[in-house]
Amino acid sequence: MPMLADPSQRYKPYTPLQLENRQWPSKILSKPPIWLSTDLRDGNQALANPMTIEQKTIFFQTLVKCGFKEIEVAYPAASDTDFGFVRLLIGKNLIPDDVWVQVLTPAREDLIRRTIESVSGCKKAILHMYNATCPTFRQVVFRNSREETVELAIKHTKLVRQLTDECTAQFGTQFRYEYSPETFSQTEPDFAVQICDAVKTAWGRAGPAHDDRIIFNLPATVEIGPPNHYADLVEHFCSKISERENIFISLHPHNDRGTGIAAAELAQLAGADRVEGCLFGNGERTGNVDLVNLALNLYTQGIHPEVDFSDIDAIIDIVTKCNDIPIHPRHPYAGELVFTAFSGSHQDAIKKGFEAQAIRWKEAESIGEKKIWDIPYLPIDPADIGCSYEAVIRVNSQSGKGGIAYLVKQHLGLDMPRRMQIAFYLVIQAIADLEAREVTIEDITSTFRKAYHYGGGSYQGRLVLKSFRLMSEPSADPDTNEGEEERRMFDGSIYVDGTLRILRGEGNGPLSALLNALKTHLRIDYSIKSYSEHTLGEGQTAKAASYVELVPPGPRSTSESWWGVGVDSDIAGSGLRAVLSAVNSAIGDRALPELKLSVGFGTSSGQSDVASVIVNSLHLELPRRLQASFFEVVQRTAETSDGEMTYTDVVELFKETYKYGDPVGRYSIQTFKMDNVENGTRKAFSGVLEVEGKQIPISGEGNGPLSAFLSAIHSHVEKGTLSIREYSEHAIGEGTEVKAVSYVELVHEVEVERKTKKVSTWGIAADTDITGSGLMAVLAAAENLGLKFNA
Ligand SMILES: CC(=O)SCCNC(=O)CCNC(=O)[C@H](O)C(C)(C)COP(=O)(O)OP(=O)(O)OC[C@H]1O[C@@H](n2cnc3c(N)ncnc32)[C@H](O)[C@@H]1OP(=O)(O)O
Numbered sequence: 001m002p003m004l005a006d007p008s009q010r011y012k013p014y015t016p017l018q019l020e021n022r023q024w025p026s027k028i029l030s031k032p033p034i035w036l037s038t039d040l041r042d043g044n045q046a047l048a049n050p051m052t053i054e055q056k057t058i059f060f061q062t063l064v065k066c067g068f069k070e071i072e073v074a075y076p077a078a079s080d081t082d083f084g085f086v087r088l089l090i091g092k093n094l095i096p097d098d099v100w101v102q103v104l105t106p107a108r109e110d111l112i113r114r115t116i117e118s119v120s121g122c123k124k125a126i127l128h129m130y131n132a133t134c135p136t137f138r139q140v141v142f143r144n145s146r147e148e149t150v151e152l153a154i155k156h157t158k159l160v161r162q163l164t165d166e167c168t169a170q171f172g173t174q175f176r177y178e179y180s181p182e183t184f185s186q187t188e189p190d191f192a193v194q195i196c197d198a199v200k201t202a203w204g205r206a207g208p209a210h211d212d213r214i215i216f217n218l219p220a221t222v223e224i225g226p227p228n229h230y231a232d233l234v235e236h237f238c239s240k241i242s243e244r245e246n247i248f249i250s251l252h253p254h255n256d257r258g259t260g261i262a263a264a265e266l267a268q269l270a271g272a273d274r275v276e277g278c279l280f281g282n283g284e285r286t287g288n289v290d291l292v293n294l295a296l297n298l299y300t301q302g303i304h305p306e307v308d309f310s311d312i313d314a315i316i317d318i319v320t321k322c323n324d325i326p327i328h329p330r331h332p333y334a335g336e337l338v339f340t341a342f343s344g345s346h347q348d349a350i351k352k353g354f355e356a357q358a359i360r361w362k363e364a365e366s367i368g369e370k371k372i373w374d375i376p377y378l379p380i381d382p383a384d385i386g387c388s389y390e391a392v393i394r395v396n397s398q399s400g401k402g403g404i405a406y407l408v409k410q411h412l413g414l415d416m417p418r419r420m421q422i423a424f425y426l427v428i429q430a431i432a433d434l435e436a437r438e439v440t441i442e443d444i445t446s447t448f449r450k451a452y453h454y455g456g457g458s459y460q461g462r463l464v465l466k467s468f469r470l471m472s473e474p475s476a477d478p479d480t481n482e483g484e485e486e487r488r489m490f491d492g493s494i495y496v497d498g499t500l501r502i503l504r505g506e507g508n509g510p511l512s513a514l515l516n517a518l519k520t521h522l523r524i525d526y527s528i529k530s531y532s533e534h535t536l537g538e539g540q541t542a543k544a545a546s547y548v549e550l551v552p553p554g555p556r557s558t559s560e561s562w563w564g565v566g567v568d569s570d571i572a573g574s575g576l577r578a579v580l581s582a583v584n585s586a587i588g589d590r591a592l593p594e595l596k597l598s599v600g601f602g603t604s605s606g607q608s609d610v611a612s613v614i615v616n617s618l619h620l621e622l623p624r625r626l627q628a629s630f631f632e633v634v635q636r637t638a639e640t641s642d643g644e645m646t647y648t649d650v651v652e653l654f655k656e657t658y659k660y661g662d663p664v665g666r667y668s669i670q671t672f673k674m675d676n677v678e679n680g681t682r683k684a685f686s687g688v689l690e691v692e693g694k695q696i697p698i699s700g701e702g703n704g705p706l707s708a709f710l711s712a713i714h715s716h717v718e719k720g721t722l723s724i725r726e727y728s729e730h731a732i733g734e735g736t737e738v739k740a741v742s743y744v745e746l747v748h749e750v751e752v753e754r755k756t757k758k759v760s761t762w763g764i765a766a767d768t769d770i771t772g773s774g775l776m777a778v779l780a781a782a783e784n785l786g787l788k789f790n791a
């Protein structure tokens with residue numbers, strides 16, 4: 001059947017109340033109401049499968065834990081389960097002393113007796129009786145006149161009074177009385193007041209003290225009008241009922257029009273003291289009013305609700321298990337999606353909101369002011385109810401760059417520059433569109449790693465930085481401006497398609513020096529369009545994150561660009577890594593010039609090619625001056641072999657030249673000790689030097705281990721003086737096999753025919769002890785120089 005063209009033919013509107021001097025619209029809520037949870041009664045009676053005693057027990061304990069002090073636990077006359085549950089709570093002493101349990105009964109003698117029997121022995125009980133009072137119920141259900149309806153309420157209230165007094169006398173149970181003119185919102189307002197006044201008189205003991213007050217519960221048993229109408233009815237009731245000070249006015253809104261929350265809030269403004277409802281709004285039909293929603297609404301106004309939902313997920317878990325009803329994903333405060341934004345503009349605003357709030361809070365903290373929550377689209381801090389920010393931003397095809405950037409920042413700590421956000425957004429958007437699904441955080445982080453070759457392991461690209469050195473030297477150009485006078489030289493070992501190569505370049509900064517090296521050695525030619533950086537983490541573990549945008553060289557008309565990201569404990573290192581990250585994207589699978597390992601080490605080969613051979617074969621990252629020195633050796637040797645040397649020839653030549661890896665040297669250190677002297681500002685070396693089988697005790701002092709050792713051997717050198725021109729070291733090997741390799745360039749000066757003659761050479765040594773490797777490198781150099789030691 002279609003909807004009616006004229007619904008007024010079937011449905012009549014509510015009758016508005018002509019309330020004079022209406023007060024509630026200009027009031028505000030400033031304190032929480034008394035809460036009554038009726039989950040175990042009104043909520044329970046609405047379930048297809050009412051709760052078992054075990055479920056009711058768990059639910060009851062959860063309510064107690066949340067801080068509810070009044071809990072309607074059963075309709076005891078309804079079933080053995082309900083009756084037995086009340087007996088169990090009392091028998092097992094499960095009711096805390098400050099908690100009132102409430103039980104409901106209709107106005108029928110047999111059921112009232114059974115209900116009061118159920119609470120005998122309980123410390124504090126609220127006996128709740130109801131009878132329907134509105135015209136339809138009077139006429140149809142009870143077939144009673146107004147007078148008969150009032151009489152029914154009076155008669156049974158008197159019975160309740162008599163039986164509860166008897167129970168108090170016998171068991172010491174403290175009782176309060178709650179009366180509900182059921183269907184209050186459909187009852188004539190004056191009749192509701194009349195019947196409650198009569199009930200109060202029949203009860204006969206309402207007083208102003210908290211525990212003596214009679215409770216009049218005014219149910220919107222069925223929500224038949226807008227919330228302002230309910231508020232009007234409540235304000236009318238509050239102003240007309242006698243002895244208002246001896247009464248608690250309670251609300252019991254249902255949610256048939258979906259305005260139960262609004263009705264409860266407005267009716268509190270209208271004068272109510274107490275609210276009955278269920279967690280997450282379970283209950284008959286569309287449910288009772290949701291107490292969690294009401295309480296958290298107060299909380300977000302800065303008013304503590306005096307019930308605690310700090311771990312809302314745990315509460316949801318118990319409630320959904322007991323009710324066997326799921327919570328809607330959009331349910332206020334509790335739904336799975338209520339702290340989630342999928343749409344781009346929401347995500348953007350949330351991201352900016354968090355950033356701005358962090359700054360605001362820092363300032364507020366420094367001047368002792370409140371840290372007020374003010375994040376777009378998030379009325380409450382999810383953390384306050386035990387939720388994480390994990391789900392705040394989720395990505396699908398409706399999302400924008402801001403949300404994706406937020407997630408990258410949250411999960412990888414990387415705060416991408418705006419243009420990079422746009423570039424990465426397009427990558428994610430393509431996935432979301434193509435696969436028509438939500439893009440998970442795992443998808444986003446792994447796509448980011450793949451796109452920018454970030455995170456090592458399987459994500460790394462064709463070019464991987466192993467180590468580098470940056471040097472400065474004054475510019476050769478006399479016309480350079482102040483501040484531009486330095487040239488930067490990059491000298492690094494980079495894996496190129498798995499082969500370690502030594503690349504060198506120079507520029508006016510580290511990044512341009514690397515780009516120059518890539519151009520020179522690998523014909524990779526790009527320029528930097530933008531660069532930015534920020535710190536990642538705090539304190540000692542802080543690192544630098546750099547972002548680079550590369551474009552093809554020449555006039556910048558192209559829209560094509562490649563972004564890269566690099567993270568390193570060293571800021572220059574992070575920039576270099578960012579360049580390589582972008583280069584890896586830019587080159588794709590284009591072929592790169594190979595390192596020719598077996599031919600061409602004649603005059604046409606460069607120093608870095610030779611250095612590449614050494615690093616690949618012996619894992620030695622030669623200092624630049626040693627590279628130059630050895631290159632000269634290679635060139636001289638190549639001349640004698642028609643300009644051609646094989647890879648193996650070069651390696652052997654290196655070993656032979658520097659006696660590297662030669663186990664039987666003429667000189668060795670038998671034992672040594674390095675002490676701190678002069679408050680640790682200087683070092684004192686003492687040990688035994690073995691020279692061609694002879695043991696020579698030596699000792700000396702210096703400002704560091706090497707100078708101390710040098711001074712120790714000095715007096716035993718046959719003639720001349722020794723000094724160290726250059727020293728460097730690096731680790732070699734991995735894990736437990738790691739050693740230190742030291743490189744020492746030793747200079748020997750001798751007077752020959754009144755002229756000072758200077759010769760120098762390199763010594764290289766590896767040892768598990770870094771000081772040991774340095775000393776051995778000095779000896780190796782001495783041996784390579786052909787020095788003689790006296791005993
Ligand atoms: C708005 C609310 O939520 S009110 C609470 C509703 N909750 C429940 O009903 C859950 C528990 N109920 C039950 O277990 C049963 O209904 C019982 C045990 C209370 C009564 O069961 P029964 O005796 O079989 O009667 P039934 O369920 O048909 O109830 C209707 C009878 O109670 C009367 N009645 C209904 N409400 C009331 C009341 N508040 N006061 C007095 N009598 C009432 C009806 O007029 C009707 O009487 P009739 O049999 O003389 O016509």
Ligand SMILES: CC(C)C(=O)C(=O)O
Binds near residue numbers: 104130180222
């Ligand atoms: C018994 C009353 C309070 C009731 O549950 C209702 O009217 O909804």
